[in-house]
Amino acid sequence: xxxxxxxxxxxxxxxxxxxxxxxxxxxxxxxxxxxxxxxxxxxxxxxxxxxxxxxxxxxxxxxxxxxxxxxxxxxxxxxxxxxxxxxxxxxxxxxxxxxxxxxxxxxxxxxxxxxxxxxxxxxxxxxxxxxxxxxxxxxxxxxxxxxxxxxxxxxxxxxxxxxxxxxxxxxxxxxxxxxxxxxxxxxxxxxxxxxxxxxxxxxxxxxxxxxxxxxxxxxxxxxxxxxxxxxxxxxxxxxxxxxxxxxxxxxxxxxxxxxxxxxxxxxxxxxxxxxxxxxxxxxxxxxxxxxxxxxxxxxxxxxxxxxxxxxxxxxxxxxxxxxxxxxxxxxxxxxxxxxxxxxxxxxxxxxxxxxxxxxxxxxxxxxxxxxxxxxxxxxxxxxxxxxxxxxxxxxxxxxxxxxxxxxxxxxxxxxxxxxxxxxxxxxxxxxxxxxxxxxxxxxxxxxxxxxxxxxx
Amino acid sequence: xxxxxxxxxxxxxxxxxxxxxxxxxxxxxxxxxxxxxxxxxxxxxxxxxxxxxxxxxxxxxxxxxxxxxxxxxxxxxxxxxxxxxxxxxxxxxxxxxxxxxxxxxxxxxxxxxxxxxxxxxxxxxxxxxxxxxxxxxxxxxxxxxxxxxxxxxxxxxxxxxxxxxxxxxxxxxxxxxxxxxxxxxxxxxxxxxxxxxxxxxxxxxxxxxxxxxxxxxxxxxxxxxxxxxxxxxxxxxxxxxxxxxxxxxxxxxxxxxxxxxxxxxxxxxxxxxxxxxxxxxxxxxxxxxxxxxxxxxxxxxxxxxxxxxxxxxxxxxxxxxxxxxxxxxxxxxxxxxxxxxxxxxxxxxxxxxxxxxxxxxxxxxxxxxxxxxxxxxxxxxxxxxxxxxxxxxxxxxxxxxxxxxxxxxxxxxxxxxxxxxxxxxxxxxxxxxxxxxxxxxxxxxxxxxxxxxxxx
Numbered sequence: 068x069x070x071x072x073x074x075x076x077x078x079x080x081x082x083x084x085x086x087x088x089x090x091x092x093x094x095x096x097x098x099x100x101x102x103x104x105x106x107x108x109x110x111x112x113x114x115x116x117x118x119x120x121x122x123x124x125x126x127x128x129x130x131x132x133x134x135x136x137x138x139x140x141x142x143x144x145x146x147x148x149x150x151x152x153x154x155x156x157x158x159x160x161x162x163x164x165x166x167x168x169x170x171x172x173x174x175x176x177x178x179x180x181x182x183x184x185x186x187x188x189x190x191x192x193x194x195x196x197x198x199x200x201x202x203x204x205x206x207x208x209x210x211x212x213x214x215x216x217x218x219x220x221x222x223x224x225x226x227x228x229x230x231x232x233x234x235x236x237x238x239x240x241x242x243x244x245x246x247x248x249x250x251x252x253x254x255x256x257x258x259x260x261x262x263x264x265x266x267x268x269x270x271x272x273x274x275x276x277x278x279x280x281x282x283x284x285x286x287x288x289x290x291x292x293x294x295x296x297x298x299x300x301x302x303x304x305x306x307x308x309x310x311x312x313x314x315x316x317x318x319x320x321x322x323x324x325x326x327x328x329x330x331x332x333x334x335x336x337x338x339x340x341x342x343x344x345x346x347x348x349x350x351x352x353x354x355x356x357x358x359x360x361x362x363x364x365x366x367x368x369x370x371x372x373x374x375x376x377x378x379x380x381x382x383x384x385x386x387x388x389x390x391x392x393x394x395x396x397x398x399x400x401x402x403x404x405x406x407x408x409x410x411x412x413x414x415x416x417x418x419x420x421x422x423x424x425x426x427x428x429x430x431x432x433x434x435x436x437x438x439x440x441x442x443x444x445x446x447x448x449x450x451x452x453x454x455x456x457x458x459x460x461x462x463x464x465x466x467x468x469x470x471x472x473x474x475x476x477x478x479x480x481x482x483x484x485x486x487x488x489x490x491x492x493x494x495x496x497x498x499x500x501x502x503x504x505x506x507x508x509x510x511x512x513x514x515x516x517x518x519x520x521x522x523x
Numbered sequence: 524x525x526x527x528x529x530x531x532x533x534x535x536x537x538x539x540x541x542x543x544x545x546x547x548x549x550x551x552x553x554x555x556x557x558x559x560x561x562x563x564x565x566x567x568x569x570x571x572x573x574x575x576x577x578x579x580x581x582x583x584x585x586x587x588x589x590x591x592x593x594x595x596x597x598x599x600x601x602x603x604x605x606x607x608x609x610x611x612x613x614x615x616x617x618x619x620x621x622x623x624x625x626x627x628x629x630x631x632x633x634x635x636x637x638x639x640x641x642x643x644x645x646x647x648x649x650x651x652x653x654x655x656x657x658x659x660x661x662x663x664x665x666x667x668x669x670x671x672x673x674x675x676x677x678x679x680x681x682x683x684x685x686x687x688x689x690x691x692x693x694x695x696x697x698x699x700x701x702x703x704x705x706x707x708x709x710x711x712x713x714x715x716x717x718x719x720x721x722x723x724x725x726x727x728x729x730x731x732x733x734x735x736x737x738x739x740x741x742x743x744x745x746x747x748x749x750x751x752x753x754x755x756x757x758x759x760x761x762x763x764x765x766x767x768x769x770x771x772x773x774x775x776x777x778x779x780x781x782x783x784x785x786x787x788x789x790x791x792x793x794x795x796x797x798x799x800x801x802x803x804x805x806x807x808x809x810x811x812x813x814x815x816x817x818x819x820x821x822x823x824x825x826x827x828x829x830x831x832x833x834x835x836x837x838x839x840x841x842x843x844x845x846x847x848x849x850x851x852x853x854x855x856x857x858x859x860x861x862x863x864x865x866x867x868x869x870x871x872x873x874x875x876x877x878x879x880x881x882x883x884x885x886x887x888x889x890x891x892x893x894x895x896x897x898x899x900x901x902x903x904x905x906x907x908x909x910x911x912x913x914x915x916x917x918x919x920x921x922x923x924x925x926x927x928x929x930x931x932x933x934x935x936x937x938x939x940x941x942x943x944x945x946x947x948x949x950x951x952x953x954x955x956x957x958x959x960x961x962x963x964x965x966x967x968x969x970x971x972x973x974x975x976x977x978x979x
Contacts, residue, residue, distance in 0.1 A: 164869070164871065166753055166757065166870060166871050167869060167870050167871060167902075168757070168760075210706065211706050211710070213704055213706075217703065217704060218703075219765075221677075221681070222704065224710075225677070225681065234957075238953050238956075239953065240951075240953050240954055240957060241951060241953070241954075242954055243929075244929075244931070245869050245902075245929070246867040246868065246869065246901070246902040246903070246930070246931060246934070247673065247674075247867075247900075247901040247902055247903075248669055248673060248678065248867045248898075248901045248902065248903045248931070248934040248935050249867055249931040249933070249934065249949075250666065250667050250669075250717055250931070250933040250934060250935055250936065250937050250938070251931045251932050251933045251938060251942075251946060251949040251950055252938055252946055252949075252950050252954070252955070252958055252976055252977065253714075253717065253718050253957075253958045253961065253976070254667070254680075254713070254716075254717050255954060255957050255958060255961075257710070257713035257714075258709075258713075258957070258961070260710075261706055261709065261710050262709050277760075277765075278757075278760040278761040278765070279761070280764075281761070297622055301622065301624070301734075304624075304733075304734035305734040305735070305737070305807050306807055307807075308736075308764070308766055308805075308806045308807045308808075309675075309733075309734070309765050309766060310764055310765060310766075349764075350764045351761050351762055351763075351764045352764075352815075355811075355815070359808075359811070411702040411703075411704045411705055412702065413620070413623060413701050413702065414622060414623050415620065415622050415623060442704075444703075445702070445703040445704045446623075446701075446702040446703055446704065447702070447703075447704045473699075473700075473701070474702070475700070475702060475704070475705040475706070475707045476707050477705070477706040477707045478702070478704040478705065478706060479704050479706055480706065481706050482706070482707060482708055486707075490707060490708055493705075493707040493708075494707055494708050495696075495697060497694055497695065497696050497697070498696055498697075498698055498708070498711060499708065500694075501690075501696060501709075501711050501714070501965070502708055502709045502711060504964040504965060505709065505711075505714070505961060505964060505965075507964065508960040508961060508963065508964035509957070509960060509961075520708055520709070521708065
């Protein structure tokens, strides 16, 4: 344990957790398992991260970087020989430039605190999802997080102007760019975004903020065919002039389950339509926006493109619709064991894909059901399948159908350990070889988050 | 010349240019010089690019990839021992998915043809700049091109969903993703975007299209202080609800020069204000949009935030204002020799930066003048300084002041050969070392676009 003594000298006694303080932390997604790592190191500064990594590099010590542990693909899982570097103490919101709309933070900053800091200054930080109270900015960068407003604002990648990262050998790369445009050489921040802590440990970031909307309009609509859903997405893209900020689809199996079976959510609309869409716009002028919203949706109903619709009359009612959409916990607890998927595919393939998977699941596992919903505006859907006693068999069905339509086995969650063995369904051997070349170049000893994304 | 014989066998006689057909082509930006390369290879398919590269790899033959030659940083310059691979025959627009808004093209496709194909299908391809008639999509990917609408739609990077590239050893990497979200492993397309042909040759791409606007509003306004310019940018970000698509600033020295000295352009406004902004919004409803535009700008004038304004009454008048903004050729021809810069910096630093550079230039080169304009919405300005008989001295002044405020020596043009010796002004030794590691990993023989971006 000599290395741990050297680490204490760098981070101080409160910077190192051992024994029960380690095993009481989880080892898998959803807070499952007990962390078996040698220790959890909690640096307070970039310099400490750098010195710890330099030491680990010298001693060939593997390291698993931790953010807020809200990831869903076992990207934080440790073996007994690993140590954890947790960014939990590096949670400062350092500087907000109210003129330019940029926010500089340490990577342990929590999403909700970032959102609130932006909001207090009249700006918007545009990524949002259910785990806002625990997710770290650094983890969101490592996984290129998505969420509910990607259709308007893009993913985490589009919110990061610059970052600072510590490489496997302890070198600090400071790329704290603040400008929207910077073509001075390779844009190396993209190496770290979405590479799940396997190429470096992100320690700070400059985030791009957006003008805060002054008004939000929310509707929940029902449609009779999938092609009407796809047509609605395209129509609203034009009619709402780029202000469409969410386009969340629920198949009947999702909405019916949430309303009729759980009894936990109101029936905003009858439960017998095949498709439902939660849609939202963000604008600057409440009156003007409401009028546009009513005109566009009214027109679409008159022309028969929408079967039924309810427009949220208050932010409270909008929140209730969102709670129903986001209630993944109820799914996970009631349908057990459940296999949850995060996939993307071309929208033109979606209807056939879903019915193909459903039919094969029905054949193989007649007792299982499939719940289908997601961010259709981004081609991203989530499937819940359960009871899934043979999870691997269910995964094989879902991913093999997906490979045929050139879909992605991970739209927004990443690969981690959980999807690693299926990476070949979405990436060619040549693509994976390039990934491995980059890994070899930047972390030749394979110390950073070992085993995640692919085997080296 | 054995290798050339083998290449002819791959690409056919019309696929290989030699002698005068090579030297009649340029070697530098602005069409200057005579290409000294051994040959220009013009493959017709990805497979031909792959076979040619495999051969070059075996023979240690250096290769300079060529797009439409509209770049401005000598990224296409050859030495006599190089061969050129020009994508000019791979110009097909392969497939438009009108439902999803994606366009699949070969990398030699010309920007204007791509814009027109999108437009005919009711979509917008969102990158636009003066060289639209010659720029290739592949070159725009290699340089991460910007242009006039980045403030709304982002740079080329944000328009590329997937791509195909040929590596230094001839391996074809097919990453023709069509989805907005795909987190299945490292997003390797970002290695090729903005790396100026030094890591691979892009052969095809899937482009993201945007809903086509139905109406464009254009105004030309005058302001009295720089802080009012910055304030206007922020205000319009909110008031125009994300529909602000251009925010182009001209300092008085630019507008006064274009109108009073060249006599080529109309005085849309008096020429004695210190700052002018060309601003544009894109929307879906002409009446609604015009009303919003008038209300917002009228309010800002009443409150004294804008000193003077003219709203384009026709698309013809809007085009005239844009012609004045875009008339870089007149600058380049009339002020000779001229040094033209493409830089970005935090907006809060801009006023001091410009006056600092201007003062030092005035001191060192009292006969030179500085013309200042650019895409301020992105922190990107262009400077023209001339007559600049000692170009290197002028560059040193511009870039050394820039390093102090953490600006970028290239906002949207790239580095090429032209800015290579100043890369250290915007990138740290650690950042450049990472770039070199990636280059070494993917092109260990240093065959692709040798000498560009940095020396290896």
